[in-house]
Amino acid sequence: MNQYLQLFSSFAKIGSFTIGGGYAMIPLIRAQVVDKHKWVTDNEFIDFLAISQSAPGILAINISIFIGEKIKGTKGSIVAALGTALPSFFMILLIATFFQSFRENQIVNSVFAGIRPAVVALIAVPLISLSKSANLNKYTSLIPVISVLLIVFLEISPVWVIMAGAILGLFHYFLTKRHVIHKNRDK
Amino acid sequence: MIYIELFITFFKIGLFTFGGGYAMISLIQNEVVVNHQWIDASEFTDIIAISQMTPGPIGINSATYVGYAVTDNVWGSALATFAVCLPSFIIILLIAFLYKQFKENKWTDAALKGIKPVVIGLIASAAILLVTPENFPDWKSWIIFAGAFAATWWGKQNPIKVIIAAGILGYFLY
Numbered sequence: 001m002n003q004y005l006q007l008f009s010s011f012a013k014i015g016s017f018t019i020g021g022g023y024a025m026i027p028l029i030r031a032q033v034v035d036k037h038k039w040v041t042d043n044e045f046i047d048f049l050a051i052s053q054s055a056p057g058i059l060a061i062n063i064s065i066f067i068g069e070k071i072k073g074t075k076g077s078i079v080a081a082l083g084t085a086l087p088s089f090f091m092i093l094l095i096a097t098f099f100q101s102f103r104e105n106q107i108v109n110s111v112f113a114g115i116r117p118a119v120v121a122l123i124a125v126p127l128i129s130l131s132k133s134a135n136l137n138k139y140t141s142l143i144p145v146i147s148v149l150l151i152v153f154l155e156i157s158p159v160w161v162i163m164a165g166a167i168l169g170l171f172h173y174f175l176t177k178r179h180v181i182h183k184n185r186d187k
Numbered sequence: 188m189i190y191i192e193l194f195i196t197f198f199k200i201g202l203f204t205f206g207g208g209y210a211m212i213s214l215i216q217n218e219v220v221v222n223h224q225w226i227d228a229s230e231f232t233d234i235i236a237i238s239q240m241t242p243g244p245i246g247i248n249s250a251t252y253v254g255y256a257v258t259d260n261v262w263g264s265a266l267a268t269f270a271v272c273l274p275s276f277i278i279i280l281l282i283a284f285l286y287k288q289f290k291e292n293k294w295t296d297a298a299l300k301g302i303k304p305v306v307i308g309l310i311a312s313a314a315i316l317l318v319t320p321e322n323f324p325d326w327k328s329w330i331i332f333a334g335a336f337a338a339t340w341w342g343k344q345n346p347i348k349v350i351i352a353a354g355i356l357g358y359f360l361y
Binding site: 015016017018019023025051052054055056057058059060061062065066069070074077078081084085087088089091092093095096097099100103107109110111112113114115116117118119120121122123124125126127128130131134136140141143144145146147148150151152155157158159161162164165166167168169170171172173 | 199201202203204205207208209210211212213214217218221222229230232233235236237238239240241242243244246247248251252255256261264265268271272274275276278279280282283293294295296297298299300301302303304305306307308309310311312313314315316317318321322323324328329331332333334335336339340346347349350352353354355356357358360361
């Protein structure tokens with residue numbers, strides 16, 4: 001019982017104190033899970049993190065499920081995920097129930113008129129570092145451009161574009177594999 | 188019935204969000220604003236602003252808020268949040284059991300390599316689609332946009348500070 005409580009409160013602590021989303025939570029998660037409770041080793045944590053990042057879904061939730069599962073099986077994964085999600089869930093509900101009535105207010109309206117363009121800027125900023133880390137060459141840089149055209153102008157769902165990307169990746173892998181096999185054959 | 192649609196929508200979003208919160212924003216936007224038209228673009232932007240400013244994963248925050256905004260009650264938020272997490276449970280628990288296989292799989296590696304540049308496109312689309320007359324009513328909005336961008340990119344300012352500053356500016360400018 002105690003371990004369930006520990007799982008829940010560790011992740012609840014992380015969830016209540018990090019602002020800015022999943023990636024900001026990673027150092028805190030490591031501090032709790034590797035250093036404090038020693039639930040996983042540093043190497044295991046890196047593995048869990050890599051897989052959690054590769055899998056779809058919310059990063060913090062993925063990590064909590066993984067670690068919860070390791071400590072206390074399926075029940076543990078649920079407890080850990082609840083810890084991550086519940087604090088923000090209640091906080092948002094509180095804000096949402098009040099905000100709907102505030103939206104009519106003149107002052108609130110002006111404040112948010114200022115906030116909206118800033119939010120768009122905040123969404124755009126990570127694009128720069130993401131593009132750098134993706135190491136795009138002249139061919140692969142076409143992919144984001146085409147994705148934008150498909151989503152913005154043709155209104156195609158991002159879901160299809162993602163699947164197309166995955167297929168493209170697989171295609172590329174098989175093409176290069178065949179090329180290597182041919183090259184070796186010629187030797 | 189809207190609850191069923193809400194569940195399916197957020198399950199789909201949870202299943203196809205690769206690359207974190209901002210990629211999820213693009214998916215939520217497509218489903219909720221464009222596809223189902225449950226919320227308009229400016230309310231959506233407000234929700235994103237609040238989701239960024241409050242603690243917790245941005246994915247949870249936005250699912251909770253959108254769920255509430257669509258159904259006007261708590262059960263909607265609970266359902267949306269649950270739905271968005273469910274694919275994670277299924278997939279991660281599956282992976283935990285097949286740990287070794289997944290870690291060294293070349294196919295998943297290749298697929299993910301293909302998805303990565305797409306995610307860049309997704310995030311760019313989200314930003315582009317939010318450039319609406321409601322969000323950018325006049326030239327002042329563009330100054331705020333430029334300022335926020337510069338502050339975050341060069342100034343490396345904390346997003347919350349930027350949002351608060353933008354709000355204060357908004358109060359004086361509008």
